[in-house]
Amino acid sequence: MDHRNRRLDIVLGIGIAAFLLVPWYRIEGGFLGFGWFSGFPSEASVTPGILQILEYGRWWLTIPALIMAAAVAARFLRDPMQRGAVLAAAGAAGVLFLTLQGLAIGFSGWSWTISETLFGALADGQPSMGAGAVLSAVAFVLIFSFGLAERGVMKGDAFVVASIAMLVFLVAIFVFYPVGSMLVGAFQDFDGSFNPDGFTRNIQDNSIWSLGCVVGGERCGVAWRTLWLALMTAGGSTIMGLAFALVATRTRFPFKKGLRLLTVLPIITPPFVIGLALTLLFGRAGVITEWMSSLFGIEPGRWLYGLTGIWIAQVLSFTPISFLVLIGVVEGVSPSMEEASQTLRADRWRTFWRVSLPLMKPGIANAFLIGFIESMADFGNPLVLGGSHGVLSTEIFFAVVGSQNDPSRAAVLAIILLCFTLTAFLAQRYWLSGKNFATVTGKGDSGAHIALPRPVSIAVHAMVIPWMVFTIVIYGMILFGGFVKTWGLDNSLTLDHYARAFSVEMRDGALAWTGVAWNSFWTTIEIALISAPLTAAVGLLTAYLIVRQKFAGRNVFEFALMMSFAIPGTVIGISYIMAFNLPPLEMTGTALILIACFVFRNMPVGVRGGVAAMSQLDKSLDEASLTLRATSFRTIRKVILPLLRPAITAALVYSFVRAITSISAVIFLVSAEYNMATSYIVGLVENGEYGVAIAYSSMLIVVMIVVIAGFQLLVGERRLRRENRVAGVTTTPSLTLGQEKTA
Amino acid sequence: MITPRSGSVVFQNIKKQFGAFTAIHDLSLTIEPGQLVTLLGPSGCGKTTTLRMLAGLEHPSSGKILIGGKDVTMLPANERDVSMVFQSYALFPHMSSLDNVAYGLESSGLKKKEAREKAEEGLKLVGLAGMGGRLPAELSGGQQQRVAVARALVLEPQVLLLDEPLSNLDARLRRQVRTEIRELQQRLGFTAVYVTHDQDEALAVSDRIVIMKDGVIAQEGSPRDLYEAPASAFIADFMGEANVVSCDVISVDGADATIRIAGLEHRVPSRNAKPGPAKLAVRPNSITLEPASGAAYPGQITHAAYLGDHVEYEVETSTGRLFVVDPAVERALAPATEVAIGFKGRGIAIING
């Protein structure tokens, strides 16, 4: 009972403090600015919950205060079952009520007419939730969990119950609430009242659904164009990825190491950089365009700006991901099956088509679906190359930022996009689950893969070699482009772009960061460094709960978490601004919203890596730790985490890289104060400052390489033996990275 | 000094369900302090589940568990005063053996230095003094097993739980380690619950044996009781092979009963039998075979296998096929030999189930 009381006392203390000691509502200047200290507790805007009730007529806060009081009283109950029941009930009621009052009462009174008719009009509304409200909500969640734990839920493990409850709470706030708000937003007018006109008008919009291109004549609607592009990209990147995987495993190609290296590069490349490089090559002022025009007199055309250009950029960007998915599959086909086929008098050709390829089919389908989702979600390349031929993700963007400013249209487009990606995600999950024939077993599978049939071999080399050359050229351009004065016009070398972006001066004995890029650069690094460990922690904790704990609704829990994968960044971005711009939660323009966005968008990767790695850890290790008097928290810290080092590194690296390179959600969420590198670069591109944009991009790539190496050193190796033989469980960062999205 | 305490264990009407499947049906069991009690039974009968409920790794669907007189039914594993030796040992592969042994001590709040001193002592207790620096991967199977035992014992639990502790050892080592465990238990006097599916092992180490079948206790008693007076054919067979044959109880006088099989009469302990048809469990080495024809209880040898220090026979009789172990290797009988079947004085019991 002792430490049960202690943990409960702490939480109850927090709960009481939430009502008495901190401002209940949101502080304009930010809570951590502590500007509120001077006015506390008398000023209306910074006064704590208790005074809001007593002095400012916010009578509805009495209810959570009373619930908290009930929880405090319950602490002194003797019977543990009874005490647990009261605590759990109080916690649940508290969270529910706080949510309800937050949604129901806005700035100027009731948000819903029904409550207004029921309870009468309110004299005054309320601002967004602040430290007090948030703290009390957290306290209620914990009280609820401790209550359940005392009743023996999850074998009485308070840490586990509290983790599950907190995660559900957070995912509800940061994934389901925004997406829900966006769905609701589709049916709302500017003032928030219900109005389906916008929805009906937009959902029937010809510019979305037109089939003009099939019937002949004009262009197809943006939905069909996006779908078509996604299918083409998925097909292209899957074929390229398969060719790569075959070259890497079934041929004597001499540059396999280099091949692997090249395929990792795009992962740490901001997504629009490929598009940018293509512009420098094939755009109207591009090198190749100029050559063609001077050598053969071909008119510089605009063919790159449109679906063709986006398609090339996407295939280039996503082939590595497809490769990383497929290499596992191609390697996984047991050589003994191919050998068996040969002993059954099948030649190489027949073996390849009848045995090897069918065995790879589920992997190929998987790569296809991933390519599909990636392409749908991609924002950077269409933004740089799309011109007026946009796809859904860019149309969403222009529907809110452009002159249109039609949130309802943005919401409708986002819903369509979400439907496409969720369908692909569901297909991937149900249709492919359990259909993996890849046969990697613990048994040493001797034998060698047979060589490819000649025509296939020639074909794959014919795809891979030009790609490699092309990729090298593109990265050459990215590195080189930053040192060229004006691309295409004046190719003399210069350091101007770097100087403009990253100059530093000594002024009055202090270092002055005078470069234009520094501001967004430091913000980016700071936010990436904050969100990476958070993402890894949340992701691995979730993985632990999914793999190691059995609870009702675990499958739903896992599914809901993984689903946030399939939500394209643009959709997240638009839904965040729709949800977090008004009470009850206001976060737009803060660093917090960026961090939340990164954590909940990138967490599924941590989850996946963690699940894979943890499934390989014998469960009796945790159980042994528990029977040795360790709490689950200690078990995680001392036993599981040290054994999961490779997965931790992967999760850290991934979330760090994603925080730096992602653009789609970020572009909606940045503010003047918290601008991120990618959105700043996109701004440069829009202004035609290609040189600085390229210089900045190359700098980011270099920084990422350095930081990844740093993480590797920091987390360290797993030591299971004295002589450090490679252990069975090694999740290489790149493998996990590659399976996930770039958007 | 490491002085494990000895607590009693009580299971009261424990039931455990996994979804719709009931793994344990209404199990009640009392374990006296200081005893080594074995849960014995075929694979899947619920031994591990029972042990895990005692450890707090599973919670019963209904019923109560008391350790040392205290109700622990709702307590999580880390708040219970028991420790467990896992079948796979579950040594933390990234910690040295000393760290492994010290782990539980540190979890219970001991200072690092004290924990290490005590862990050293624990290692010494199991004969691994000086091996503290090695990682589990650098120890042999038997040594790993001892680290696991030391790790559990240094916590001085009220009850030590062992789940098939010998199953990962080779046959030779098994005998040695089980003797060591038993010696340690008797020397330190702790209560232990030992799970195994091997009846030899159970007979060798236990004060009491609890035989389980399909989630219920089939019989409970001292090793000798179970071997000599099995309550059912299942137990008779499980505690070393037994032939189960039908017989007639002719008369009962006090502790003894006279039975008849085919034409042969024999006296056995009565065990509350009543006159009338009954079943008899006969150990293979309690049957004698004499080459003869026209005997009261005749049989014919169908298989014979020479195994060095004994011969195994299968004999076809009017009461069914008998499995016989005969130490008389010098006069091995050939298949097809007609034999007269007889019984030795012990190893024969009337069974009620």
Ligand SMILES: Nc1ncnc2c1ncn2[C@@H]1O[C@H](COP(=O)(O)OP(=O)(O)O)[C@@H](O)[C@H]1O
């Ligand atoms: N976590 C579980 N979920 C479902 N069934 C289980 C679980 N653990 C054990 N069982 C089932 O309970 C029965 C008893 O298992 P167990 O106690 O492990 O048997 P054993 O006597 O071999 O140790 C088995 O039929 C097993 O399949």
Ligand SMILES: [Mg+2]
């Ligand atoms: Mg078992």
